Amino acid sequence: MRVIAVWAVSTLTMLVLAGILPEFQLESDDGDTITRTAFTAAWGAGAFGLLSALVWPVLVRGLLVVPALVLGALVFFLNGSLLLIALRLIPDGRGVSDPETAVVVAAVMSAVASATSTALAVRDDEAYRRRLSRLADRRRRRDRSPSAPDPGRDGPPGTVFLQLDGVGHDTLVKAAAEGLMPTVAGWLADPAGHRLTPWRTDWSSQTGASQLAILHGSNHDVPAFRWYEKETRTVMVSSRPASALEMQRRAIARTRDGGLLTVDGASRGNLFSGGADQLALVLSMAARRGKGRRSRAGYFAYFSDPANATRTALSFAAEVAREICESTRARKxxxxxxxxxxxxxxxAFATVVERDVVVAAVLGDMFAGRTAVYADLVAYDEVAHHSGPHSRDAEKVLRRLDRSLALIVQIAAHTPRTYRIVLLSDHGQSPGETFAGQYGLTLRDLVRAGCGLPVPRRAQRTRSASEARDAVRIALHRPVEGQEAEHPAKPSDPIVLASGNLGLLSFPDIEGRASREQIDRRHPALLGTLANHPGIGFLLVRSEEHGSLVLGPGGVEVPVGELRDGEGPLAGFGVGAAAAVRRTDTFPHVADVMINSRYDPATGTVHAFEEQIGSHGGLGGEQSRPFLLWPRGMTDPLDIVAAETAETEEGLHGLRPPPGGELVGAEAVHRVLAHWLHECSGPQVPVRAEGFAGADRANEPFPAAAPLPKTPGAAAS
Incomplete structure (x- = not known):
């Protein structure tokens, strides 16, 4: 009956469009009776519906070789082509349309048919459940072995981890209180709902470090979003596929564990796989060759529905127009x-395409009854970088993210097994004028001035980078380029890299970690210039005589071992800053000089060394305070921490809760999530490194490492 109803509505839509659009004709030149015209419309609507159901998925699968955004642009052309074919199937040649009009008619008919079908299915709960059950059965037969147990709704629950990239704890609380996120507000207000707690990032408060630890249990030797490795003369960048794959390999080798999602897991829209079998839009997998690039299957799963493709393409165009209007207004x-x-x-890619594809993939995972799903929604983070974390633009994104969350909650009531939904973030964002905007020169310019090197008369832009920006380049099949500042003109010139308000300075011709004495002999004024600049909070540098030191304005020098929160150069940076600096100081690839911008506790602002007015990457403010929101009934994270800490006399790094009652470090979050999976779904059997580091679950080998460039500063990818 629903098929007949959708067919009838599509027929009526085609008749209305034929009456409105002069170039779209359903009658012969001599005219036809109303009955004959209606029959023609019904024939055309039926033929178009069949072609959309049978031919469209084949076309989309064949077009996975083209860039994702190009596929989005082809949506209208392909849909219009199917309509022209359907019109040719009408007897006596009564269906006529020019190509431009066919595109419009096809888009409207796809949208109307999808809306009608969805409305009818939602009103018929039993039919909706049957449809989801059939879809779940098909997915289980495809993805599971026949002997695999079906947990059912009475069995152990599955867990969906949704990462709201860049949404800080205070931002979430404010959005819920102001009605921007009613789903989250309902969870917090319900005594049987969810519980919320903040957690504290490492010094490197960015997705590369946080998500690597959350999914793979370790972010050791990840000092920033991008860093320079002298032994290979390589710039590692977390959002480059080759770098992400190498970071993932190192974490697996260190933990000897495949990741959080190795047991019946799915990874959606992330930088790293987490050891999951099912992948979609996973950046580290984009570095693989051949069949290993399975992450692109997420596009097929979504765009195989012509209505999805049309809706997303229209939303994409609307978001582009919205950004142009908002950026024009922001000039004042x-x-x-x-x-x-x-x-x-x-x-538009981050807030529309990636959101829609990732959410659809999560729903598919829930239909299939998978045990663990981890998905990253990057929309807020990308918009907040350019509009500000508390801007009207960012608030609109939070509203749309809450609607996506509400959809997932609604679908969870109909899935073949129950699901617990955990909401979390990987970091927050701190607002503030850029370093270049405030002081008229970039960090690179300041370093060159301190070294006595030529400085451009006009401040050069430090191009911003993000996961979304590089994901777009990958979707367009374009290489992910580095910054010009990564390539020194001479081997002795310093390499200056930026990760939000954290700067990294390296001297490529000095073997190993350069000491303060070596730097002073070569550039006597450099460290003083940096430490006393009003836009810089503190420096970390190694001394041959005193060990590692933290330098502040006015000649303040504090050995790393004597650092205290709230004192000296770290005054105002809050609890945990000293421990974060000490830990980073132990990394093999810590930069010769680590530079953290000034932080104003009164306003909560920092100065990003990139072109970002909402930034993260270093210490200071909301960027270091993400959140964890979990259903009541699951063990409290601090109880998990306390139990694991009690297992040793000294305690485990990153697990001991501070006096304020927060989780410390992304590695602690990994342990909490792993514990929840264990208590929700029974004992997990992790894939050890020897079964994963060299080959994935399908026994497909990782590609051999690409030859590394031999010129200073050349990027790995």
Missing amino acids: TAPRVKRGGLYPLIR
Whole structure:
């Protein structure tokens, strides 16, 4: 009956469009009776519906070789082509349309048919459950062995981890209180709902470090979003596929564990796989060759429905137009950064395409009854970088993310097994004018001035980078490029890299970690210039005589071992800053000089060394305070921490809760999530490194490491 109803509505839509659009004709030149015209419309609507159901998925699967955004642009052309074919199937040649009109008619008919089918299915709960059950059965037969147990709704629950990239704890609380996120507000208000706690990031408060630890249990030797490795003369960048794959390999080798998702897991929209079998839009997998690039299957799963493709393409165009209008309005406000060029497309990709594909993939995983799903929604993080974390633009994104969350909650009531939904973030964002905007020169310019090297008369932009920006380049099959600042003109010139308000300075021609004495002999004024600049909070540098030191303004020098929170150069940076600096100091690839921007506790602002007015990557403010929101009934994270800490006399790194009652470090979050999976779904059997580091679950080998460039500063990918 629903098929007949959808067919009838599609027929009526086609008749209305034929009456409105002069180039779309359903009658012969001599005219037809109303009955004959209606019959023609019904024939055309039926033929178009069959072609959409049978031919469209084949076309999309064949077009997975083209870039994702190109596929989105082809949606209208392909849909229009199917309509032209359907019109040719009408007897006596009564269906006529020019190609441009066919595109419009096909888009409207796909949207109307999808809306009608969805509305009818939702009103008929039993039919809706049957449909989901059939879909779940098909997925289970495809993805599981026949002997695999079916947990059912009375069995152990599955767990969905949804990461709201860049949404800090205070931002979430404020959004819930102001009605921007009613689903979250309902969870917090319900005594039987969810519980919320903040956690504290490492010094490197960014997705690369946080998500690597959350999914793979370790972010050791990840000092920043990007860093320079002298032994290979390589710049590692967390959002580059080759770097992400190498980071994942190192974490697996260190933990001897495949990851959080190795048992019947799915990884969606993440930088790293987590050891999951099922992948979609996973950046580290984009570095693989051949069949290993299974992450692109997420596009097929979503775009195989022509209505999805049309809706997303229209939303994409609307988001581009919205960004152009908002950026025009923002020209009169401060602080601001340039938002032209490709940025409107990047924003639309992050807030529309990636969101829609990832959410659809999560729903598919729930239909299939998978045990653990981890998905990253990057929309807020990308918009907040350019519009500010508390801007009207960012608030609109939070509203749309809450609607996506509400959809997942609604679907969870109909899935073949029950699901517990855990919401979390990997870091927050701190607002503030850029370093270059505030002081008229970039960090690279300041370093060159301190070294006595030529400085451009006009401040050069430090191009911003993010997961979404590089994901767009990958979707377009374009290489992920590095910053010009990564390539020194001479081997002796310093390499200056930026990760939000954290800067990294390396001297490529000095073997190993350069000491303060070596730097002073070569550039006597450099460290003093940096430490006394009003936009810089503190420096970390190694001394041959005193060990590692933290330098602050006015000649303040504190050995790392004597650092205290709230004192000396770390005054104002909050609890845990000293421990975060000490831990990073132990990393093999810590930069010669680590530079953290100034932080103003009164305003909560920092100065990003990139073109970002909402930033993260270092210490200071909301960026270091993400959140964890979990259903009541699951063990409290601090209880998990206390139990694991009690297992040793000294305690485990990153697990001991501070006096304020927060989780410390992303590695602690990994242990909490792993504990929840264990208590929700029974004992997990992790895949050890010897079964995963060299080959994935399908026994497909990782590609051999690409030859590393031999010129200073050349990027790995």
